[in-house]
Amino acid sequence: MKAISEIQEEIIEEFELFDDWMDKYNYLIELSGNLPVIEQKYKIKDYLISGCQSKVWLYAEYNNGIINFSADSNAIITKGIIALLIRVLSGRKPEEIMNVDLYFIDKIGLKQNLSPTRSNGLLALIKQMKLYAIAYNAKYEKE
Amino acid sequence: MNFDVDKIREDFPILTGKVYGKPLVYLDNGATTQKPYSVIECMSDLYSNRNSSIHRGIHYLSDKMTESYENARKTVKEFINAKSAHEIIFTSGTTGSINGLAFSFGENYINQGDEIIITAMEHHSNIVPWQMLCERKKASLKIIPFNDRGELLIDEYEKLMNPKTRIVAVIHVSNSLGTINPVEAIIEKAHQRGIPVFLDGAQSIQHLEVDVQKLDCDFFAFSGHKIYGPTGIGVLYGKEKWLEELLPFQGGGEMVDTVTFEKTTYNELPFKFEAGTVNYIGAIALGEAIKYVIKLGKVNIAEHETELLKYGTGKIENMGDVKIFGTAEDKISILSFLINNIHPYDAGMIFDKMGVAVRTGTHCAQPVMQRYNIEGTIRASFALYNTKQEIDILCEAIGKARTMFS
Numbered sequence: 001m002k003a004i005s006e007i008q009e010e011i012i013e014e015f016e017l018f019d020d021w022m023d024k025y026n027y028l029i030e031l032s033g034n035l036p037v038i039e040q041k042y043k044i045k046d047y048l049i050s051g052c053q054s055k056v057w058l059y060a061e062y063n064n065g066i067i068n069f070s071a072d073s074n075a076i077i078t079k080g081i082i083a084l085l086i087r088v089l090s091g092r093k094p095e096e097i098m099n100v101d102l103y104f105i106d107k108i109g110l111k112q113n114l115s116p117t118r119s120n121g122l123l124a125l126i127k128q129m130k131l132y133a134i135a136y137n138a139k140y141e142k143e
Numbered sequence: 144m145n146f147d148v149d150k151i152r153e154d155f156p157i158l159t160g161k162v163y164g165k166p167l168v169y170l171d172n173g174a175t176t177q178k179p180y181s182v183i184e185c186m187s188d189l190y191s192n193r194n195s196s197i198h199r200g201i202h203y204l205s206d207k208m209t210e211s212y213e214n215a216r217k218t219v220k221e222f223i224n225a226k227s228a229h230e231i232i233f234t235s236g237t238t239g240s241i242n243g244l245a246f247s248f249g250e251n252y253i254n255q256g257d258e259i260i261i262t263a264m265e266h267h268s269n270i271v272p273w274q275m276l277c278e279r280k281k282a283s284l285k286i287i288p289f290n291d292r293g294e295l296l297i298d299e300y301e302k303l304m305n306p307k308t309r310i311v312a313v314i315h316v317s318n319s320l321g322t323i324n325p326v327e328a329i330i331e332k333a334h335q336r337g338i339p340v341f342l343d344g345a346q347s348i349q350h351l352e353v354d355v356q357k358l359d360c361d362f363f364a365f366s367g368h369k370i371y372g373p374t375g376i377g378v379l380y381g382k383e384k385w386l387e388e389l390l391p392f393q394g395g396g397e398m399v400d401t402v403t404f405e406k407t408t409y410n411e412l413p414f415k416f417e418a419g420t421v422n423y424i425g426a427i428a429l430g431e432a433i434k435y436v437i438k439l440g441k442v443n444i445a446e447h448e449t450e451l452l453k454y455g456t457g458k459i460e461n462m463g464d465v466k467i468f469g470t471a472e473d474k475i476s477i478l479s480f481l482i483n484n485i486h487p488y489d490a491g492m493i494f495d496k497m498g499v500a501v502r503t504g505t506h507c508a509q510p511v512m513q514r515y516n517i518e519g520t521i522r523a524s525f526a527l528y529n530t531k532q533e534i535d536i537l538c539e540a541i542g543k544a545r546t547m548f549s
Contacts, residue, residue: 021163021496026547053488053504053519075486076548
């Protein structure tokens with residue numbers, strides 16, 4: 001598996017092809033189709049990320065030391081960003097996720113999506129992904 | 144009508160600005176308005192040349208500042224036609240006013256089992272303080288419902304009133320739907336039963352004629368920053384008879400008469416309700432903003448905004464798959480809408496990149512969104528400096544979003 005930094009660099013390169021904001025958003029809309037979609041049975045309140053203007057559900061599965069994420073959102077741009085996050089963070093060990101520095105979001109010009117306003121749940125989502133990693137790490141890795 | 148909007152726009156420096164290289168199309172006036180030079184320069188002048196605390200100083204600057212502050216109070220008094228300047232209390236804003244009022248009114252008049260009436264279209268600032276009060280006092284909230292067009296059901300309102308009703312608190316104009324509520328009728332019916340009425344005027348003060356004596360409301364609140372004035376300042380109006388009875392909602396300096404550890408007596412109106420160092424800069428600048436509005440003429444502004452509403456509604460209705468929420472007979476220049484099945488957040492992000500500033504989401508009116516079973520809307524809210532060309536750009540943005548997300 002490629003290193004986290006390698007994937008982030010790949011993403012940054014992909015976005016560098018676009019000058020125009022609309023092209024970036026169109027690409028995100030395209031990427032939203034790549035999102036590993038959360039199973040219907042997990043699309044419930046327990047897995048809903050609060051603090052979003054749109055609905056975001058996140059599920060994390062732990063198998064043999066690796067976490068895999070699936071998610072969904074009813075806002076397409078949010079879906080596209082989540083798809084990127086999952087591309088970077090899925091299939092990783094908990095400690096990789098806990099300590100990750102997600103610099104690609106700023107580099108591809110989506111920093112505004114990280115602002116702590118109510119209008120986006122991205123911060124809350126990233127926080128939740130890290131919390132899952134911390135929890136699984138505490139439960140399984142410390143034994 | 145002599146309303147040269149292009150000339151008026153020159154008074155607002157921010158309107159020449161660009162976002163992402165595109166001209167700013169500012170349609171988020173329901174959230175906050177932009178400021179004319181006269182307001183900006185007033186604040187700059189006050190801080191540069193005149194700053195001094197008010198009421199207690201004995202020196203020249205303090206005297207002058209006190210005079211200006213009390214003149215601002217008079218300006219507000221005349222603007223809303225209150226009987227006396229004693230009835231004008233400067234606060235931090237509408238939310239500050241409502242919290243203060245709910246607390247003080249609650250201390251005097253709300254007991255277990257009492258009822259407070261609000262509407263189903265309130266902004267959270269006119270729900271939560273009353274809810275908190277009800278929790279403290281074990282009282283309950285009663286809600287006036289509205290129909291699909293966003294019009295209050297006055298028959299239902301009448302049914303809600305009973306001997307346990309202590310106050311009616313109503314949003315004068317809905318920030319999410321634009322509805323102008325029939326407050327005259329609401330007040331008349333409440334007064335027939337001896338019940339006082341509070342009006343949340345955050346979205347009415349800048350768009351409608353507000354004459355508190357004509358309306359005969361018992362309390363009225365508004366925010367400076369929504370009427371081309373600065374943030375951090377607002378007004379709570381109350382009929383003198385009420386304000387004399389109510390206990391202060393904040394204690395501290397300025398609002399006292401004598402202080403001992405055994406007992407403190409309070410200052411007279413309006414100072415009883417202005418604890419601490421008030422936002423005197425904000426109050427004086429608010430006075431300037433009000434003077435600017437008076438100069439243009441509220442009637443002229445309303446006429447211009449009505450034209451914008453008509454133009455915008457017409458254009459959007461013609462787009463077919465755009466649904467407008469809030470289609471009351473009487474409304475102000477707000478267009479709350481959804482495009483197809485596109486999530487408002489998605490659309491808002493596209494609008495933003497085209498330089499169009501709108502608000503998306505629940506607009507601090509979650510019960511309204513729940514009523515329509517939606518997550519939120521896109522809201523374009525117009526002000527005196529908006530133009531038809533800006534509405535055209537808004538429609539282009541709607542078209543763009545529609546294409547991108549289809």
